[in-house]
Amino acid sequence: MFSVFIVEDDQTITELIREKLSQWQLKTYDVTDFNEVFKQFLTIKPQLVLLDINLPVYDGFYWTQKIRRVSQVPIIFISSRNTNMDKVMAMNMGGDDYMTKPFSLEVLTAKVNALLRRTYNYANPTGNTLAHGGLVLNLQDGSVQVKEQQIELSKTEYKLLQLLLQHHGQIVSREKLLRGLWHDERFVDDNTLTVNINRLRKKIAATGLKHYIETKTGQGYMIP
Numbered sequence: 001m002f003s004v005f006i007v008e009d010d011q012t013i014t015e016l017i018r019e020k021l022s023q024w025q026l027k028t029y030d031v032t033d034f035n036e037v038f039k040q041f042l043t044i045k046p047q048l049v050l051l052d053i054n055l056p057v058y059d060g061f062y063w064t065q066k067i068r069r070v071s072q073v074p075i076i077f078i079s080s081r082n083t084n085m086d087k088v089m090a091m092n093m094g095g096d097d098y099m100t101k102p103f104s105l106e107v108l109t110a111k112v113n114a115l116l117r118r119t120y121n122y123a124n125p126t127g128n129t130l131a132h133g134g135l136v137l138n139l140q141d142g143s144v145q146v147k148e149q150q151i152e153l154s155k156t157e158y159k160l161l162q163l164l165l166q167h168h169g170q171i172v173s174r175e176k177l178l179r180g181l182w183h184d185e186r187f188v189d190d191n192t193l194t195v196n197i198n199r200l201r202k203k204i205a206a207t208g209l210k211h212y213i214e215t216k217t218g219q220g221y222m223i224p
Contacts, residue, residue, distance in 0.1 A: 005046035053079040068094040146207035173220040
């Protein structure tokens with residue numbers, strides 16, 4: 001189930017959005033403290049953010065900058081500010097779409113679903129790609145891309161990423177990864193996996209996707 005973080009100070013609007021998105025089996029979270037929007041974002045790890053511009057304490061542009069330092073999560077701005085300058089600024093700062101209040105809940109829902117599909121599913125009839133969180137792994141030509149950025153991976157790093165993407169949202173044990181990479185883990189130094197995980201993390205983080213691979217102590221690794 002995808003989760004959506006609603007950063008909106010009008011409780012009526014928040015409740016209307018929450019009710020509409022729940023009809024599409026989307027889990028929603030709203031802000032509990034406008035001083036701690038970024039902290040709550042890190043805790044929730046949503047797949048999409050709906051963000052107003054005029055907010056208590058700091059505005060939506062400020063929070064976008066904070067989020068973009070650590071994540072490429074899709075952001076849809078929802079605001080009563082309707083000038084071209086506001087829209088251009090929102091896009092330039094990392095927004096993926098912009099809706100002006102008052103807005104249609106049906107249109108918002110359509111935009112949310114479309115953006116989630118493009119970002120996380122990458123519907124591909126030939127099944128030639130694996131994608132999650134803005135990263136696309138092409139099984140046909142061996143390329144890995146985050147938006148316009150190509151990532152150069154070794155054969156082992158590529159296979160490791162493929163295994164983790166195939167099980168995203170699940171913990172993959174070190175033993176399973178070792179077997180998948182080298183078939184018989186008895187003849188592989190356990191530290192070899194750690195080295196390759198760290199190299200893969202650094203290459204992905206260099207594109208802006210930080211914390212893409214999580215370590216689950218005593219269990220393995222996962223792409224959440």
